[in-house]
Amino acid sequence: MKSQLTLMAVHAHPDDEVLSTGGLLARCAAEGIRTVLVTCTNGEGGDDPNGFKPTDEGHDAEGVARLRLAELRESARLLGIDHVELLGYRDSGMAGWHTNEHPEAFANVPVEAAAHRVAGLMERYRPQVVVTYDETGGYGHPDHIQAHRVAVAATESTGIPEKLYYTAVPRSGIVQLMEYLRSTGMDVGAFDVPEDIGVPDEAITSVVDVSPFVERKRKALEAHASQGENIFILRLPEDARRMVLGRETFTRKLSRVSAPDREDDLFEGLREA
Numbered sequence: 001m002k003s004q005l006t007l008m009a010v011h012a013h014p015d016d017e018v019l020s021t022g023g024l025l026a027r028c029a030a031e032g033i034r035t036v037l038v039t040c041t042n043g044e045g046g047d048d049p050n051g052f053k054p055t056d057e058g059h060d061a062e063g064v065a066r067l068r069l070a071e072l073r074e075s076a077r078l079l080g081i082d083h084v085e086l087l088g089y090r091d092s093g094m095a096g097w098h099t100n101e102h103p104e105a106f107a108n109v110p111v112e113a114a115a116h117r118v119a120g121l122m123e124r125y126r127p128q129v130v131v132t133y134d135e136t137g138g139y140g141h142p143d144h145i146q147a148h149r150v151a152v153a154a155t156e157s158t159g160i161p162e163k164l165y166y167t168a169v170p171r172s173g174i175v176q177l178m179e180y181l182r183s184t185g186m187d188v189g190a191f192d193v194p195e196d197i198g199v200p201d202e203a204i205t206s207v208v209d210v211s212p213f214v215e216r217k218r219k220a221l222e223a224h225a226s227q228g229e230n231i232f233i234l235r236l237p238e239d240a241r242r243m244v245l246g247r248e249t250f251t252r253k254l255s256r257v258s259a260p261d262r263e264d265d266l267f268e269g270l271r272e273a
Helices: 022-030 061-079 111-125 142-158 171-183 211-223 225-230 238-245
Strands: 006-011 034-041 083-089 129-132 163-167 206-209 247-255
Touching (some): 006 022, 006 142, 022 034, 034 142, 061 211, 083 111, 142 163, 211 225, 211 238
Parallel strands (some): 006 129, 034 083
16 A cells, blocks of 8 residues: 655754745645654754844753743644654754854754654654755855755665755746836846856746745745844845745755656646546
């Protein structure tokens, strides 16, 4: 008997689940596909309620973690996620922060130890599709890079997932957004896409239409209120926000089933006729 169709997303922090996969998770949930979110850290690297930055003396890391995990639970409810699995590792903070040196920081955990735990979750849920970050973590965050390593190692060791995807932001999409904002009269300056941001269009294999779930994604982002000032998308004009949130793009790195070079469904080749 075939296992229930299942999507597993492996993310680093509370709120990451929305930005690049919120629409996919909501769409799959609406289609009756079981959704599993693995969140690797508790998000201690956010600003605390008193305004202290993670690098400030007196920053309440534990209080931030409690708040962000509560926000995560609300976000998951809004997106219809079936199962949230918390690995509970400590947020490493942005590259270069002194928090990178904390011995319990996720980035300092042996990959094989964390991968063993994710492998156990794969054994339990049997996901056909796994989504995580690419080897750069999208923008170089130590925890994103670690989540990538852990998810890939668990995929390889178990052999369970039939398809593995990396979240990807096409460079052309960033250019399109900047041009649109400029056309509305917004001052975005002379913006050039940095070489280390986004991926070339030809690397994108999968474009998923999640436009019916834009409002749900917006509400899930707003649920992460403690991170509000850091969520650029929420400050965009509505038309631009819908443009950004209405589709999600991925690079397919593994497929044990036949799938086209370009697809609009990550479960292509896995659904019964």
